[in-house]
Every structure is written in C-alpha cells, then in structure tokens.
Amino acid sequence: MKSLSKPSRRLVIAVGVALSLTLAGCNSDVSQVYSSSTPQNGKTGPVRVALLASSSQNGFNKAVYDGAVARAKEYGDVEVTVFDGKFDSQTQFNQVQNVAGQGTFDGIVLVPNDNVGIAAAIPAAARAKIPVVTTLFPVGPQLTELKPQVQGVVSTVAADTEANSKKLAEGVVGYCEGKNPCRVAILIGQLQFPFDNLRNKAYRSVLDGHANIKVVATGQGNYDRDTSMKAMQNILQANPKLDVLLSNADQQTIGAQVALESAGVDPSKMYITGGGGNQEAIKQVRAGKWAADQVDFPNSMGKAALEQVVNAVRGKQVTPVVDANTLGPVPVIVTKEILGQHPDFAGEWAD
Known part of the structure; x- marks a missing residue:
C-alpha cells in the first residue's frame, strides 16, 4: 500500500x-x-x-x-x-x-x-x-x-502477520512438492517497511527449508498495479520460466497477472497468490487463475x-486485542475449494 x-x-x-x-x-x-x-x-x-x-x-x-x-x-x-x-x-x-x-x-x-x-x-x-x-x-x-x-x-x-505469511508460503511448499526446481518469484510491497520485511522473512523461513524451491527473484510492487506489472516484466526478462508467484497484495498480483498474460503465460498453470481478499482477487481464485489468497476484512x-x-x-x-482473522466468514487463506463452500463471499473491499 x-x-x-x-x-x-x-x-x-x-x-x-x-x-x-x-x-x-x-x-x-x-x-x-x-x-x-x-x-x-x-x-x-x-x-x-x-x-x-x-x-x-x-x-x-x-x-x-x-x-x-x-x-x-x-x-x-x-x-x-x-x-x-x-x-x-x-x-x-x-x-x-x-x-x-x-x-x-x-x-x-x-x-x-x-x-x-x-x-x-x-x-x-x-x-x-x-x-x-x-x-x-x-x-x-x-x-x-x-x-x-x-x-x-x-x-x-x-492479525498475526508473521503467522499468516507463513501459512501462505506453506501452500507454495505443497504445490512445489515433486517439482525440482520449483522456481518462485516473490512480489512484496516495500522491503523498507517493517511489516513487508517481516512478511518476506516469514516467506523465506518456510521456503528456504526446501532444497527444491528456488527463489529466483524478489520484486517490490508498492501495492500498485502499474508498479507491479513493470516489476513482473523485469522479473520475466531474467526468469522466463516461473512456477510460483508469491505476492502479499492483491493489487500487486493483478498487475503481475497482466505482465504474465502479455508474455503468453497462463496464470492457471502456475501457483499464484495474493493478499487482502479484495473483490477481484476472490473472483480470480474462484476462476482458478490464482491458487490462493490471504484474506483481510x-x-x-x-x-x-x-x-x-x-x-x-x-x-x-x-x-485490547481484536483478532482480525475472526471478523469474517472465511478462513484467512482461501482457495477455490474453500470459496466453493462459501458461495456468497465476495470480499469486503475493491481496489
């Protein structure tokens, strides 16, 4: 953001x-x-x-x-x-x-x-x-x-940002099982912000423990579609073969998706994540183009x-503490299967 x-x-x-x-x-x-x-x-x-x-x-x-x-x-x-x-x-x-x-x-x-x-x-x-x-x-x-x-x-x-980030990364580990190498690009907001740095470290703490998973690039999307599209274009120039896009923000994933499709990449053939649970992200997960999204309310x-x-x-x-993960009707990490169990959930915000 x-x-x-x-x-x-x-x-x-x-x-x-x-x-x-x-x-x-x-x-x-x-x-x-x-x-x-x-x-x-x-x-x-x-x-x-x-x-x-x-x-x-x-x-x-x-x-x-x-x-x-x-x-x-x-x-x-x-x-x-x-x-x-x-x-x-x-x-x-x-x-x-x-x-x-x-x-x-x-x-x-x-x-x-x-x-x-x-x-x-x-x-x-x-x-x-x-x-x-x-x-x-x-x-x-x-x-x-x-x-x-x-x-x-x-x-x-x-919510516990570190725990939520690890959950999102654990989905990548499951997808990458049996793939060697499994090439991962991370798209983060801005690493100079404390919480984005925390997210990135949480991702790496999960991914780096698996020898088959290779983080080939880390881009900064600044919670912006256009910035993220350009960041993904740069990543693809150096790494045309990707298996995973691990993004912490829906706006970033939406922009990155434009770059991927423009390069002839079918997002549904990759493991793509977002973060925030906005209405467009929920549609993309329901359609099977994104694999998972971390939902906020x-x-x-x-x-x-x-x-x-x-x-x-x-x-x-x-x-003193209201756990934001408990405020909505769906789990913090949603997939197409989970959203199928919640047909009325559309997300609480639009970009």
Missing part, C-alpha cells in the same frame, strides 16, 4: 530513538491515560473520531473508513472524519500530533504507514486524553505483539476499531 521516501526513512531512525525514550520516561499520570482495558469516567454526548488512513485513495483504507462510518451511523451520535496519510510516514506522524493538539476530536482510529515510527507521536494523544485504536498493524517496536505497546493505544484490531475491522475507540471515550470496557 505504500512507499517510503528518503526523508521518511530518516524519520524511522529518529523516531525509533524517540520511542525508546518515550517508553522509558513517561510520567505516571500519562501512562495511566487509556493504557488498559479498565473502564474510566467517560464522555457523554457526541463523539468525534479522526480516522488516519495510510492513504485515503487506497481501496483497503476506504473499506476501513466505510466500516467505521457504518458503525458510527448505528450509534447515531458519532462522527468520523478521514485524514489522508498519502502513504507517507512524516505526513501521518504530523497528523497524529495535529489531531492531538486541536481539541476537536475525542478519539483516533489509525491505519499506520510506519507502525514503528508513528509510536513516538502517540503520547501526544495520550496527554490530550484521546484514545487511539490501531488497525491492520500493531503500533510499537514489537511487530508480532498485538497487545498495546505504547501509551495512548487502547486496542489493536489486527477491512470493513469489519473499521467497525470493530470504531466500537473500541467509542468504548474508550465513553468509559466503557475496551477489548
């Missing part, structure tokens, strides 16, 4: 230092503000929530927003305003601090660009008594720890995140 500029990469280093100082040196009053699921004296009346999207132009983020708005309408007195993070770490970092200082909003739902770097901005929200609920990724230095790690974050609505995540932030604002019990 995102790319990281050089200034943003410098920011990651700087905020990493700031984060360690923040976690070590927060005063006791601030550390008690929305730091657990314990109910507190809450606000009565309308609740105003800022939804900080990693990019408001992105289909996944739009689905999170739509889910939050739908849940807000059920409350009747909750308003959601979206902010465009533009897939830029510095922009979103500034937005957190601006929202914390405005006095306009009561809570924040965050879809983080840089889940590690953004942590240093969160204490400003805690000091303003503005609870933060993070979706898709946890916020803080521990990428696989879903329990809130940073003061001000009250709940995480996400962004609309449901938006609803769950909005509920937790409203609970925090109103002094009600907050659930």
